[in-house]
Amino acid sequence: MSAPTDPHDTPEESSAQSDSPRLSRRGFLGLGGGLAVGLAAATGFGVGRATAPSPAATASGSPGTYPFTGVHQAGIVTPAQDRLYLAAFDLTTTSRDDLITLLRTWTTIAARLTQGLSAGPFGPASGPYNAPPDDTGEAADLLPAGLTITFGFGRSMFVGTPSADGTPGEDRFGLADRLPEGLVDLPHFAADDLDPARSDGDIVVQACADDPQIAVHAIRNLSRAAFGTATIRWTQLGYGRTSSTSTAQLTPRNLFGFKDGTANVKAEETSDLQEHVWVPGSALTPQTQWLAGGSFLVARRIRMRIETWDRTSLGEQEGLVGRTKGAGAPLSGGTEFTEPDFTAKGGDGKPLIAVDSHVRLAHPSENKGVRMLRRGYNFTDGNDSLGRLDAGLFFLAFVTDPRTHYIPMQTALSSNDGLMEYLTHTASGLYAVPPGVPDGSLVLGSDGTPVTTDDSPYVGQALFA
Amino acid sequence: MSRRPVLTAAALAALVLPLVAGCVANDTAGSGPSASSSGVLTVKSTDDACEVSAAEAPSGTVQFAVTNAGDDVTEFYLLGDDGLRVISEVENVGPGLSRDLVVQVKPGTYYTACKPGMVGDGIRAEFTVTDSGSDVGPTGDTADQISAAEAQYVAYVKDQVGALISGTQEFADAYTSGDDEKARSLYADTRVHWERIEPVAESFGDLDPLLDLREADVEAGTPWSGWHLIEKDLWQPEPDANGGVAYVPLTQEQRDAAAADLVKYTQQLVDEVNAPDFTFEAFQIANGAKELLDEVATGKVTGEEEIWSHTDLWDFQSNVDGAHVGFEVLADVVEAQDPDLADELTTRFAELQTLLSAQGSIESGFTYYDDLTDAQIKALAAAVDALAEPLSQLTATVTSS
Numbered sequence: 001m002s003a004p005t006d007p008h009d010t011p012e013e014s015s016a017q018s019d020s021p022r023l024s025r026r027g028f029l030g031l032g033g034g035l036a037v038g039l040a041a042a043t044g045f046g047v048g049r050a051t052a053p054s055p056a057a058t059a060s061g062s063p064g065t066y067p068f069t070g071v072h073q074a075g076i077v078t079p080a081q082d083r084l085y086l087a088a089f090d091l092t093t094t095s096r097d098d099l100i101t102l103l104r105t106w107t108t109i110a111a112r113l114t115q116g117l118s119a120g121p122f123g124p125a126s127g128p129y130n131a132p133p134d135d136t137g138e139a140a141d142l143l144p145a146g147l148t149i150t151f152g153f154g155r156s157m158f159v160g161t162p163s164a165d166g167t168p169g170e171d172r173f174g175l176a177d178r179l180p181e182g183l184v185d186l187p188h189f190a191a192d193d194l195d196p197a198r199s200d201g202d203i204v205v206q207a208c209a210d211d212p213q214i215a216v217h218a219i220r221n222l223s224r225a226a227f228g229t230a231t232i233r234w235t236q237l238g239y240g241r242t243s244s245t246s247t248a249q250l251t252p253r254n255l256f257g258f259k260d261g262t263a264n265v266k267a268e269e270t271s272d273l274q275e276h277v278w279v280p281g282s283a284l285t286p287q288t289q290w291l292a293g294g295s296f297l298v299a300r301r302i303r304m305r306i307e308t309w310d311r312t313s314l315g316e317q318e319g320l321v322g323r324t325k326g327a328g329a330p331l332s333g334g335t336e337f338t339e340p341d342f343t344a345k346g347g348d349g350k351p352l353i354a355v356d357s358h359v360r361l362a363h364p365s366e367n368k369g370v371r372m373l374r375r376g377y378n379f380t381d382g383n384d385s386l387g388r389l390d391a392g393l394f395f396l397a398f399v400t401d402p403r404t405h406y407i408p409m410q411t412a413l414s415s416n417d418g419l420m421e422y423l424t425h426t427a428s429g430l431y432a433v434p435p436g437v438p439d440g441s442l443v444l445g446s447d448g449t450p451v452t453t454d455d456s457p458y459v460g461q462a463l464f465a
Numbered sequence: 466m467s468r469r470p471v472l473t474a475a476a477l478a479a480l481v482l483p484l485v486a487g488c489v490a491n492d493t494a495g496s497g498p499s500a501s502s503s504g505v506l507t508v509k510s511t512d513d514a515c516e517v518s519a520a521e522a523p524s525g526t527v528q529f530a531v532t533n534a535g536d537d538v539t540e541f542y543l544l545g546d547d548g549l550r551v552i553s554e555v556e557n558v559g560p561g562l563s564r565d566l567v568v569q570v571k572p573g574t575y576y577t578a579c580k581p582g583m584v585g586d587g588i589r590a591e592f593t594v595t596d597s598g599s600d601v602g603p604t605g606d607t608a609d610q611i612s613a614a615e616a617q618y619v620a621y622v623k624d625q626v627g628a629l630i631s632g633t634q635e636f637a638d639a640y641t642s643g644d645d646e647k648a649r650s651l652y653a654d655t656r657v658h659w660e661r662i663e664p665v666a667e668s669f670g671d672l673d674p675l676l677d678l679r680e681a682d683v684e685a686g687t688p689w690s691g692w693h694l695i696e697k698d699l700w701q702p703e704p705d706a707n708g709g710v711a712y713v714p715l716t717q718e719q720r721d722a723a724a725a726d727l728v729k730y731t732q733q734l735v736d737e738v739n740a741p742d743f744t745f746e747a748f749q750i751a752n753g754a755k756e757l758l759d760e761v762a763t764g765k766v767t768g769e770e771e772i773w774s775h776t777d778l779w780d781f782q783s784n785v786d787g788a789h790v791g792f793e794v795l796a797d798v799v800e801a802q803d804p805d806l807a808d809e810l811t812t813r814f815a816e817l818q819t820l821l822s823a824q825g826s827i828e829s830g831f832t833y834y835d836d837l838t839d840a841q842i843k844a845l846a847a848a849v850d851a852l853a854e855p856l857s858q859l860t861a862t863v864t865s866s
Contacts, residue, residue, distance in 0.1 A: 126565050127528075128861040131857070131861030227853075227854040
């Protein structure tokens with residue numbers, strides 16, 4: 001077996017093989033100074049930038065940075081980093097100008113942080129001695145760790161939140177007529193047990209990096225910049241990416257111990273990305289053209305009943321998933337990337353891949369050919385009062401339209417998937433992810449780094465045009 | 466601000482360089498090769514020299530990265546053309562350390578001065594600020610405004626401690642005489658005067674813990690005194706809320722002692738504040754305003770300050786009052802230095818006050834903390850954060866003048 005079977009080894013090994021040798025900061029300094037490292041990173045960055053939006057940066061072997069600007073936002077087809085910190089914000093302002101100012105400020109900070117710069121021009125240990133530093137500092141001395149920051153807009157930003165008694169929400173920002181048709185209220189799926197306090201939100205910010213401290217630093221500084229305009233509604237830490245978004249990456253494992261996302265849309269599959277991930281202008285009304293080149297992000301916090309799963313026989317586990325636990329091959333035979341043969345039958349006349357197996361129900365052939373770009377992470381948020389791990393899969397998927405690419409599949413899964421016995425969806429969010437900030441549009445200050453001005457660009461700018 | 470239509474690879478490399486170099490430099494003395502490119506002047510202060518990397522700079526924001534390369538603690542000054550007026554300074558820079566001086570300067574002639582050993586006139590050099598065309602607000606002329614602010618604030622503090630001591634005496638009398646109902650009715654209203662000026666009490670070291678320590682903060686084996694000891698005795702908890710054991714009311718002797726301590730320590734505060742040499746400087750007022758909001762954020766908006774009486778919103782309002790007075794007395798200075806900050810603070814104070822006023826007033830009473838909904842608490846917390854973030858800029862703004 002070529003793949004490691006210990007799930008604890010998987011994230012480390014896969015990233016080591018697929019990305020680049022990971023060097024600690026200390027290791028770098030030992031190589032003879034930060035300047036040389038800076039040049040190396042700059043080169044990798046420049047290559048990545050010149051070929052944006054391809055994920056060339058990692059191919060160069062530099063542990064550096066991904067371009068922030070581009071046709072699409074980074075953090076979607078970017079090779080999935082190991083760590084996630086995702087925050088959903090609620091806007092506390094009702095002023096459209098304040099919202100725009102926030103997005104402008106956030107865009108500059110994100111452009112800076114993703115390139116390894118400090119949040120503000122002074123940095124964490126400089127600037128006026130009687131003022132708090134303009135960067136919180138915990139990312140100093142660390143490498144950029146491939147940080148990407150991706151922004152999305154929730155339905156409530158456009159039309160508010162309806163009250164329990166059915167009173168419609170309020171269009172606080174004059175955006176109701178710009179609501180994309182695909183940004184629906186997700187229906188209640190069978191076995192959903194959603195906590196409203198950790199679902200939805202006006203704006204979502206996904207920070208991914210190979211170092212959790214880098215991801216947390218990003219959300220922390222963005223949150224600080226939002227005081228007075230938006231507050232955090234909920235956040236989710238994730239580790240051990242559960243999907244690969246590039247053919248260069250090994251398929252990782254989820255907390256059930258199985259390879260997850262084998263059939264994921266990969267960055268290299270350009271035509272599939274166009275068909276299944278990006279929102280084409282042709283699918284949008286004139287009022288919602290601002291989303292062209294963007295995507296939809298589905299976020300689902302899926303708690304796993306780990307303890308009972310672990311008491312389940314290997315045979316039943318493989319039967320429920322429809323793949324082997326070791327190599328991830330379909331039970332109809334072959335290796336991980338062999339197409340499953342749903343017609344193959346065993347000696348007892350039953351399908352080798354059970355009709356209620358996860359791989360069958362989630363397969364494109366069962367879902368009108370739709371695929372999704374999954375970018376989920378494992379989570380472990382402590383434990384419940386019974387001493388059971390509050391752990392599972394934080395499912396993230398980017399799709400061209402949730403009405404065709406998520407809701408039908410999840411409807412089938414939640415009703416028929418044998419795995420649902422071990423799963424509860426505890427939180428949910430759906431967000432429209434605008435296209436990227438165009439290359440070359442950032443406004444640079446006298447030191448050559450991005451600054452916020454009255455006309456600096458921002459994520460989602462076309463929405464407010 | 467330059468706006469580049471196309472980012473070339475070379476420009477991108479330039480963009481990245483300072484960042485990684487900056488990371489390396491963050492915990493070292495200088496900011497390295499990136500310093501000159503980003504307009505930062507370096508100052509090397511040694512025992513007998515003061516090397517400034519340039520003798521002139523364009524008007525606007527000027528940043529000096531001061532490194533003490535000598536053996537003594539040093540200071541660095543930017544002085545006006547008379548060589549006397551201090552435009553701005555950094556003090557107490559230990560050997561081997563660096564500190565930034567960031568200052569707004571108009572075109573003109575200035576003097577730089579390092580003062581190794583912190584004595585004498587320092588090692589001076591002429592420094593020219595050329596006209597960059599950028600707009601610079603009034604600087605260096607706020608001494609009168611500052612001293613007026615300090616005088617106003619000291620007067621406010623004296624007024625508050627006067628009300629505090631008389632209210633405390635009345636409260637103590639009711640409590641020792643067994644009139645618990647009256648004591649309960651006076652509790653929150655009297656503490657208002659304490660909470661408004663708490664940073665002043667904190668400046669006297671021991672007085673704050675002697676008067677305002679919460680039970681959870683009492684170190685095992687040390688005596689507990691002050692307001693919250695009596696609070697608990699006036700709002701006696703059920704065993705569930707008392708670590709599972711029945712609350713034992715204070716005896717009359719314990720009551721008398723607790724009340725006497727409260728009056729005694731409060732009188733000490735009154736005496737300190739009324740001492741002829743009592744001053745409270747502008748930076749202390751500004752820091753105090755921010756600290757009052759920190760008090761709200763950590764103690765009041767969480768309901769931890771008044772866990773027995775649940776009168777947290779009285780304290781909340783009082784802290785905000787005190788912070789607002791701090792801002793108001795400094796408003797002219799802030800307006801001159803940073804009108805945008807002044808506007809934002811005015812707006813944020815008003816927004817927070819609107820939320821608080823929806824829950825009552827000191828005169829008519831507030832909603833008890835345990836009657837607030839989660840949504841109301843979150844809205845208050847968000848308004849506190851919204852105010853505290855710009856308020857954290859107040860000290861730097863006031864001291865940069």
